[in-house]
Amino acid sequence: MSSVTLPIVDNELKVKAVTYKSKYAPLLIKEISIPVTPGSIVKQNELLVQVKATSLNPLDCLMKNFNKGWLGDRVLGCDFAGVVIKAGSNTVFKEGEEIYGSFMEVFQRGTFSEYILFDPSTSLVCEKIPNGMSFEDASSMPMVSCTAYQCFQFYKGDLKDKKVLILGAGSSVGSYAVQIAKHYFNVGTVIGTCSPRSSDKVFKLGADGFVDYTKGVTSKINELLKFVKINGKFDIIIDVVRDEIVIDYFDSLLKTYKENGVFVTVNGPYTDDFKNIGLIDVLPSFRRIKQYTKYALGLSNYKAETEIVHSSDTYGEVIAKLYEERGLNFSINSVRDIYSDFQEGYDLIEGGKIGGKVVFKW
Incomplete structure (x- = not known):
């Protein structure tokens, strides 16, 4: 040098x-x-x-x-x-x-x-x-993959063979969440929500199925309920796009905290239009505040957490292992x-x- x-x-x-x-x-x-x-x-x-x-x-x-x-x-x-x-x-x-x-x-x-x-x-x-x-x-x-990895740290236990739902699997954070879930934690089933144009990419990353969110809320929820009826509830739901409507369906979609079930929201805005963003776009919704408060007071069976990226002693090892053994998208x-x-x-x-x-x- x-x-x-x-x-x-x-x-x-x-x-x-x-x-x-x-x-x-x-x-x-x-x-x-x-x-x-x-x-x-x-x-x-x-x-x-x-x-x-x-x-x-x-x-x-x-x-x-x-x-x-x-x-x-x-x-x-x-x-x-x-x-x-x-x-x-x-x-x-x-x-x-x-x-x-x-x-x-x-x-x-x-x-x-x-x-x-x-x-x-x-x-x-x-x-x-x-x-x-x-x-x-x-x-x-760095930012997106570290955020994705840390979402899984809220789950207490071995994720091998478990079921994971990733809301926004086609996003940058979601893409890493799919890869980390499937190829590092050996999750049994990964389902992602994304648009049809992202579905091929999401499958190549390791997802086992996808739900088309562009068809609307009713169609999306019905598809998820259909999956759960056949396969059982999700062990962890990771929301990287603030798609918080699933909070209303925890009873049907998510395992309880006693079963180690957890819902993780990546902290971020409700809009993709960052040019015209306002304060209201980054504040937590009433639905989210209500659920988090109920859990904090012991009034909910469902654990809800917020991921705010921070330093991690194990992140670098995870990325190196994934890249050297399987490659990364x-x-x-x-x-x-x-x-x-x-x-x-x-x-x-x-x-x-x-x-x-x-x-x-x-």
Whole structure:
């Protein structure tokens, strides 16, 4: 790594990054300054990474569209993949290692930058890239795959041969939930809700069946009830798209908490239109509050949990095992050049309903 010439002037790293000031301000590529530690560049707990690829999450659009401009220029993004240029002595990484990760802190710069300087111990994800995985693939998965994996942590017991329902199986989080359920936890039956255009993909990921949500609520519930009548109730229902109507049918669809049954909602908005999102779109529904309150007070037989992504000691091992043994479907919509296509790629995610991540090469 000694051959890399870093653009450092007066103990500040000068790099290009995708920035914004507020909801109403445009995205811009501009030069920013990252203060570095004199002499060593990094502190003992820090990494300096040359970013090779980044990807957009809906969360990135949410953070921009709820930004009032009080914090000044912000750097977009939280997912990344790249090469360690400098590693602090207290980190577990070495110079030259290829890593991927995700960090999300209000006062921290984002990942859409030529270089990023951060503390890996406070990151949501920071892992070595498995052998053979590209930077583009690695950058596409941290936030969504970690979220999917952690949904299963609410189930107490062995998931082998159990029955899982994934609401929104065609989404990025849902796609990883299907793969993790079937190929890591060896779930017996995985049923997913998705549109017909996503059904082939969902089957290839490992699902045993799908329910077409586009036919309407009545048709969807009837199909699920038909499945349960033949096969028995679900052990875990994972809702990644806030399809909370199933809460009204727990008695018919979900095993009780005494049988280890659990319903997990991925925290997020009720809309895919992130451009016009409002506060009401991210607040919990009355139906959800009612069910969660009943369970908390011991008045419901059904356990309901909310998944808010956080760091995990076992996540990296799970991803590496899946990739090395079976490969992974990375659910990528497109790979774009950051310098020419950053606005077009952002617009795709902000508009919703594109199916897959947008990845940018640096």
